[in-house]
Every structure is written in structure tokens, then in C-alpha cells.
Amino acid sequence: MLEIKNLHKSYPIGDSSLHVLKGINLSVEEGEMVAIMGSSGSGKSTLLNIIGMLDEADSGEYILDGLPIKNLTEKKAAVYRNKFLGFIFQSFNLINYKNALENVALPLYYQGMKRKERQELAMFHLEKVGLANWAHHLPKELSGGQNQRVAIARALAANPKLLLADEPTGALDTTTSHEIMAFIQQLNDEGKTILMVTHEEDIANMCKRIVRLRDGVILEDVKVTQVRAEQYV
Amino acid sequence: MFDIDLWREIFQSxxxxxxxxxxSGFTVAFAILLFTILFGIANGLQNTFAEAFSDDATNSIYINSGKTTKANKGLQAGRQIQFKNEDFSYIKDEFGNxxxxxxxxxxxxVQAxxxxxxxxxxxxxxHPDHQFLEKTNVIEGRYINxxxxxxxxxxxxxxxxxxxDLFLKTTALGKYINLSxxxxxxxxxxxDDGGDYEERIIYTPVSTxxxxxxxxxYIDQINLTYNPEMNYDQALAFSTSITKKLKDRFSVASSDQRAVRVRNMAEGTKAVSQMTFGLTVIILVIGFGTLIAxxxxxxxxxxxIVKERTKEIGIRKALGATPRSIVSIILMESILITAIAGYVGLLIGVGVIELAEPILKDYFIKDPGVSxxxxxGATLTLVGAGAIAGYFPAKRASKIKPIVALRND
Structure with a gap:
């Protein structure tokens, strides 16, 4: 599903440069649910961004679903992102002047799907996250948990192979966090591959595998027994 | 290709x-509004000048007579100088070329x-030449011959x-009009371009x-135009020479300002053409100034706008928007707004000028208006400027990494 070999990334800071990722090797199989952990500055977000094609590695190999991701043109990267990846962000990143339905339909618009079709599909995904009744509300009229569910519906809309979540519960209270995690677990149960960045231990334990990063290298990569989030809801 | 979804996105945005x-619409509308009004008023002012001075031939000389104010050669002051046919012939013979x-x-x-x-x-x-001096435009029949x-x-x-006035809806040509x-x-x-007053004049042969x-x-006034090839100085010398000869002919003191009066339009014409040039420059400055503003x-x-939308651009890119679609959505939106706003500004400006026209007329502004x-052209310039001004930030925004755009709060 996902194969990363000897990945390096550094950022220029004035004259010198900051070496953020120092040779990462990671392999993720289909259906896995992986938490990437580490303190801030460990390079976990950078890794996720490179996997998400939001950022580019300096050297190393990255193969996604058999496709080498290297020297992509902007246009090609856009197509790949749309086709392969679904994003869930800490701050939801919904477009504030579009209602829930329109936000969910946006990736489908970039796929070139017809209006009627994409609205039906978007509605289907909103029903799945339990927000069918809120379809015509703007993000500011929804709670944080609801907004994150809209974002999840949007990430799912284009039926991506890989779901990337950057601190998906970072902006939510504990109860809501568990609700969202229960939902993400359910998606994984259905077969979605999920990669998640978090710094919260209890959230990481709700995944099936934890990759710990420190100073740009993988410190530990272990399979864990998944803690089900439903029990807290 | 017409992309209805793109337009839907644009209209929603x-x-x-x-x-x-x-x-953004207001800025453009206001610029075009000002442009229209200022340009219109300046044009109106220019029209007024053009009309006031170009109705009659600009190389005209008018010769009038009056009473002497000074005694000369044994003749008393207060003597009325009267031109006659022989004086007319004298000028014609003396200065013919x-x-x-x-x-x-x-x-x-007359009571007609x-x-x-x-x-x-x-x-x-x-005389028949009067037609050309006064720029009389015969639309039916002929002039005096x-x-x-x-x-x-x-x-x-x-x-x-x-x-x-008199013939109501019927044609006057060939009919007999009763004059006193x-x-x-x-x-x-x-x-006659001189207006209604000039079109309420009756011409008849001088002999009649x-x-x-x-x-x-007797003759009340002699009007002539000099050879248009004469330059300003030659024209002034010419009218001075006429004055001198006529004063000699009527034994008028050379310092007498009233008995023989020769008015040369060249003097006024020069001032007017300078004034018109000045006005044109002012108009251009106003126009360009408004446009640049x-x-x-x-x-x-x-x-x-592009700055404000940076985050939205990041989201769209993460969801699979190509740089091209980002640029086109921003540009189309700005072009649409500026075009519509420019049109609105134009309509308001033209409306204001139209409404104010009767008032402006009292302030020597005639037919204000802009082509x-x-x-x-001005609106298109603004639309183009908006597009260019929007293109570069939009292009740059479409190129920044989505992750940078997403971090932009």
C-alpha cells in the first residue's frame, strides 16, 4: 500500500538548514491503522505532509499503491491527491462560506463529477456521519465535533485509498474526541487504511500500530492492541 | 469551453x-463614475468654447464706424462717420489680393x-460672400447671388x-413673405450653428x-475674411493697415478709437486655441489621474483578496484543485466584478450628467458627455488592470505548497 525508503527532508533556516527527517523507512499495509507519535519538532507532521503530497521530500523513495511519487507536476499532484488521499485536519479546514453538503461535494467537483451526482454522493456520506439534517448549515453553525464529521465525510467522498489525519482530535474535548475516534475506527473496520498523527497517548492506543518519531528518525514501531473508543462514548 | 460548474463556484464565492x-466593485464603479463625470464636464466646457468661437469664420475682420472723439484737420469732434458703397469698393480694390x-x-x-x-x-x-463669412448653411433653395x-x-x-414660426408645417421656399x-x-x-438666434435672421441683397x-x-458694417494663408503677425499687420487707410480716408485722427473700429478675430482666435489646448491637457490629466487611481x-x-483566500486555496489544493483552476476562479471572479461594476459606474455617471445638463448649461458647460x-475603453483598462493585478498574486498563491497555505490563519 505505502512504501517509504530512506526519506530525508530539511528546511532552510537562514544560511543553515534544519534536518527534519533523517532517513525514514516505513511500510504500511492495506487496512492498517497507524498512529505516528512524537513530540513537537520530531518531524511527524512533516512526514504526514510528504505522504499527503502536500510537501515534497528532498531524497528517498515514496511509493503509494505501486506508484512512485517523485517530481510530480503541480497538476499531477493535484490529481493524485484527489484520487488517492483523504485529509482530516486538526482545524477541520472547511470552506467557511460553503455549507456542509457543498464542502463534502468539493473533492467530487475536482474529479469532474456532474452536479447532481456529486450532491447525491455527498449526501450519502453526510448521512453516514450522521449529519444529513445539517447538510445545509454553514461550518460556523455547527459544533466542533460536527465540523470534524463534515471534514471526515469530505475526506471519504472521493473514496480515497488512504485517509490521513493530522491531530484529528486536537481541537475537540474528550467526549467528542472519543466520538470521532469511534467513527474513524469504524471506517478502519470497513477496510480503510488510516494514518494519523497525534501526541495523545490514549488516542494513539486506539490505533493498531504506533510509530514513534524522535529527532527525525523512527524510534519504535510496534503493533498494539486496539482500545475501542465506543466504550467511552 | 463554458464550464457551468466553474461559474457556479464563482457566483457562490x-x-x-x-x-x-x-x-472591489465600489472602487471600480467609483473610478468609472468619476472618470465619466469629469471627462463629461471637461468636454462640455470645451464644447462651449468651440461653439462660442467657431460659429463664424476665425479669420474674420469686422469694420464698424462711429462718432469721432477728436478734432482733426479742421473737423470737429463728434462727427458721425458713415460707410457707403464706395468705401466697400475702396477696400475691395485696395486689398483685393x-x-x-x-x-x-x-x-x-422688420415685422414679418x-x-x-x-x-x-x-x-x-x-453681399453673396456673407454666406461664407457667417458659415451659413443653406438647406433648401439658394443664397443671395x-x-x-x-x-x-x-x-x-x-x-x-x-x-x-411663420410657415408652421408647410415649406416656405418659393412663397412670399411680407416684411413690414x-x-x-x-x-x-x-x-446656422450659432443657435436659435442666428436662425431667426432674414438675409436680403444689400442693394435691395x-x-x-x-x-x-449707406452701409452699417463691413465684414471680411483675410487670406487664410496669412499667419498671425501678417493678419495683425493687415488689419492695422486697413485701420490706417480708412482713418486717412475719413480724415480721422490716428489716435481716435471710436470713429473707425477694426476688430480682428485673429487676436481672439489665438487665445482661444491656446485655451482649448490647455483644456485638452487638463482633460487628459484628469482622465489618466482617475484611471490610475x-x-x-x-x-x-x-x-x-488573494491574501484573504490563501487558506481556502490551500484547502482546495489539498482536495485536488489544480493551480490552473485556482487562478481561473480568482481571475474570473475579479473580471466579472470589475466589468459589472464598471458598467454600473458608467450608467450612473451618464445618468448624473444627463440630469445635471440643464443646470450645467448655466455654467457654460454645453452638451457634456463622453464618447x-x-x-x-476606460472600463476595459480597469478590468485588465484588475486581472493583471490579480493574476500575479493568484499565480503565486496557486504555487505555494498547500501545507503552507493551510497554516495561514
């Missing part, structure tokens, strides 16, 4: 971000009537307004007028 849309057109004028007021309609008008006895002059025929050429009891045949109808109104050979305004707003092509 415009509609949901009203403040932003109104702000420098004169382009020449005519005498005799002024009279046709059937039941009557009114009083001024009657001018003239040499034959009329020699035979002292009772014919008249009347202004269009007189035809409207004497019937004259109407041989021509004319129009002399016979009917006084039975003498508009361009700067639109550019600022476009940069602001459509000019305003459309």
Missing part, C-alpha cells in the same frame, strides 16, 4: 463574500408675416426657425435693403 465583492471674402451689412428690424402668423425679426442686407444684387430683387433667405408691408420671395432656407429702407447707399485601488484589493468608446 461572489455572493457569499459580499463585503469583499462590494468593496489679401481678402478672401467680403460683404457689407445693413441692419434693420405670412398669412395669420407674424413676428418681428432682424433683417440683414448682405450677384444677380439679386444687381437687379435689387426683393428676395430673402430665411432661417429655419422663421420657417417654423412689402412682399419678398423666399429663395432659400438656412441653418438700401433702396427699400432709406433709398441711400482606479487601477491602484483595484490592484490593492486584488492583492488583499461610449472612451468609457468602455
Amino acid at each position: 461572489i455572493n457569499k463574500n459580499r463585503t469583499r465583492s462590494l468593496l 489679401k481678402v478672401e471674402f467680403i460683404t457689407a451689412r445693413i441692419y434693420n428690424n 408675416s405670412f398669412r395669420n402668423e407674424q413676428s418681428s425679426y432682424s433683417l440683414r442686407g448682405v 450677384q444677380n439679386d444684387l444687381e437687379n435689387k430683387t426683393k428676395v430673402v433667405v430665411i432661417g429655419r426657425k422663421i420657417e417654423e 408691408g412689402i412682399p419678398y420671395k423666399v429663395v432659400g432656407i438656412f441653418t 435693403a438700401q433702396q427699400v429702407y432709406g433709398n441711400n447707399d 482606479g487601477i491602484v485601488g483595484v490592484s490593492n484589493i486584488m492583492i488583499f 461610449n468608446s472612451l468609457v468602455i
Whole structure:
């Protein structure tokens, strides 16, 4: 599903440069649910961004679903992102002047799907996250948990192979966090591959595998027994 | 290719971000509004000048007579100088090669009537050349000719307004008009750019007028145009020479300012052409100034808009938007807004000028207005400026990494 070999990334800071990722090797199989952990500055977000094609590695190999991701043109990267990846962000990143339905339909618009079709599909995904009744509300009229569910519906809309979540519960209270995690677990149960960045231990334990990063290298990569989030809801 | 989904996106973006849309629209509309009004007023001012000074030939010289103010050669002050036909012939013979057109004028007021309609008008006895001096435009029939002059025929050429006043809806040509009891045949109808007053004048041969109104050979005024190839200095020298010769002829003191008066339009013409040039420069400065102000305004707003939308751009890119679709959505939106706003500004500007026209007329601003092509050109310039001003930030925004755009709060 996902194969990363000897990945390096550094950022220029004035004259010198900051070496953020120092040779990462990671392999993720289909259906896995992986938490990437580490303190801030460990390079976990950078890794996720490179996997998400939001950022580019300096050297190393990255193969996604058999496709080498290297020297992509902007246009090609856009197509790949749309086709392969679904994003869930800490701050939801919904477009504030579009209602829930329109936000969910946006990736489908970039796929070139017809209006009627994409609205039906978007509605289907909103029903799945339990927000069918809120379809015509703007993000500011929804709670944080609801907004994150809209974002999840949007990430799912284009039926991506890989779901990337950057601190998906970072902006939510504990109860809501568990609700969202229960939902993400359910998606994984259905077969979605999920990669998640978090710094919260209890959230990481709700995944099936934890990759710990420190100073740009993988410190530990272990399979864990998944803690089900439903029990807290 | 017409992409209805793209337009739907654009309209939603415009509609949901009203403040932003109104702000950029207002700038453009206001710039075009100012442009239209200022340009219109300046044009109106220029029209007024052009009209005031170009109605009659600009190389004209008017010669009038009056009473002497100084005793000279044993003659007392207060003597009335009166031009006669022989004086007219004298000027014609003396300066023949420098004169382009020449005519005498005799002024009279007459009570004119046709059937039941009557009114009083001024009657001018003239030579055939008068037509060119006054820039009289004969629209029907003919002007006074040499034959009329020699035979002292009772014919008249009347202004269009007189035809409207007296002949109502019928044509005056060939009919007989009664001037203070004497019937004259109407041989021509004319129009004149000088306005309604000039179109309420009756022209008749000078010889006829002399016979009917006084039975003498008196002349009230002599008008002539000099050879247009003469330059300004030559023209002034020419009129000075006429003055001198006429003063000698009537034994008038050379310092007498009233007895023989020669007015050379060249003096005024030079001032007017300088004034018109000055006005043109002012108009251009105003026009470009307004446009530049508009361009700067639109550019600022476009940069602001792109900045404001950076995060949205990041989200769209993460969801699979190509750089091209990002640029096109921003540009199309700005072009649409500026075009519509420019049109609105144009409509308001034209409306304001139209409404204010009667008032402006009192302030010497005639027919204010701007040619459509000019305003459309100005609007297109602003639209283009908005597009260019928006293109570069939009292009840059479309190129930044989505992760950077997403971090932008």
C-alpha cells in the first residue's frame, strides 16, 4: 500500500538548514491503522505532509499503491491527491462560506463529477456521519465535533485509498474526541487504511500500530492492541 | 469551453463574500463614475468654447464706424462717420489680393408675416460672400447671388426657425413673405450653428435693403475674411493697415478709437486655441489621474483578496484543485466584478450628467458627455488592470505548497 525508503527532508533556516527527517523507512499495509507519535519538532507532521503530497521530500523513495511519487507536476499532484488521499485536519479546514453538503461535494467537483451526482454522493456520506439534517448549515453553525464529521465525510467522498489525519482530535474535548475516534475506527473496520498523527497517548492506543518519531528518525514501531473508543462514548 | 460548474463556484464565492465583492466593485464603479463625470464636464466646457468661437469664420475682420472723439484737420469732434458703397469698393480694390471674402451689412428690424402668423425679426442686407463669412448653411433653395444684387430683387433667405414660426408645417421656399408691408420671395432656407438666434435672421441683397429702407447707399458694417494663408503677425499687420487707410480716408485722427473700429478675430482666435489646448491637457490629466487611481485601488484589493483566500486555496489544493483552476476562479471572479461594476459606474455617471445638463448649461458647460468608446475603453483598462493585478498574486498563491497555505490563519 505505502512504501517509504530512506526519506530525508530539511528546511532552510537562514544560511543553515534544519534536518527534519533523517532517513525514514516505513511500510504500511492495506487496512492498517497507524498512529505516528512524537513530540513537537520530531518531524511527524512533516512526514504526514510528504505522504499527503502536500510537501515534497528532498531524497528517498515514496511509493503509494505501486506508484512512485517523485517530481510530480503541480497538476499531477493535484490529481493524485484527489484520487488517492483523504485529509482530516486538526482545524477541520472547511470552506467557511460553503455549507456542509457543498464542502463534502468539493473533492467530487475536482474529479469532474456532474452536479447532481456529486450532491447525491455527498449526501450519502453526510448521512453516514450522521449529519444529513445539517447538510445545509454553514461550518460556523455547527459544533466542533460536527465540523470534524463534515471534514471526515469530505475526506471519504472521493473514496480515497488512504485517509490521513493530522491531530484529528486536537481541537475537540474528550467526549467528542472519543466520538470521532469511534467513527474513524469504524471506517478502519470497513477496510480503510488510516494514518494519523497525534501526541495523545490514549488516542494513539486506539490505533493498531504506533510509530514513534524522535529527532527525525523512527524510534519504535510496534503493533498494539486496539482500545475501542465506543466504550467511552 | 463554458464550464457551468466553474461559474457556479464563482457566483457562490461572489455572493457569499459580499463585503469583499462590494468593496472591489465600489472602487471600480467609483473610478468609472468619476472618470465619466469629469471627462463629461471637461468636454462640455470645451464644447462651449468651440461653439462660442467657431460659429463664424476665425479669420474674420469686422469694420464698424462711429462718432469721432477728436478734432482733426479742421473737423470737429463728434462727427458721425458713415460707410457707403464706395468705401466697400475702396477696400475691395485696395486689398483685393489679401481678402478672401467680403460683404457689407445693413441692419434693420422688420415685422414679418405670412398669412395669420407674424413676428418681428432682424433683417440683414448682405453681399453673396456673407454666406461664407457667417458659415451659413443653406438647406433648401439658394443664397443671395450677384444677380439679386444687381437687379435689387426683393428676395430673402430665411432661417429655419422663421420657417417654423411663420410657415408652421408647410415649406416656405418659393412663397412670399411680407416684411413690414412689402412682399419678398423666399429663395432659400438656412441653418446656422450659432443657435436659435442666428436662425431667426432674414438675409436680403444689400442693394435691395438700401433702396427699400432709406433709398441711400449707406452701409452699417463691413465684414471680411483675410487670406487664410496669412499667419498671425501678417493678419495683425493687415488689419492695422486697413485701420490706417480708412482713418486717412475719413480724415480721422490716428489716435481716435471710436470713429473707425477694426476688430480682428485673429487676436481672439489665438487665445482661444491656446485655451482649448490647455483644456485638452487638463482633460487628459484628469482622465489618466482617475484611471490610475482606479487601477491602484483595484490592484490593492486584488492583492488583499488573494491574501484573504490563501487558506481556502490551500484547502482546495489539498482536495485536488489544480493551480490552473485556482487562478481561473480568482481571475474570473475579479473580471466579472470589475466589468459589472464598471458598467454600473458608467450608467450612473451618464445618468448624473444627463440630469445635471440643464443646470450645467448655466455654467457654460454645453452638451457634456463622453464618447461610449472612451468609457468602455476606460472600463476595459480597469478590468485588465484588475486581472493583471490579480493574476500575479493568484499565480503565486496557486504555487505555494498547500501545507503552507493551510497554516495561514
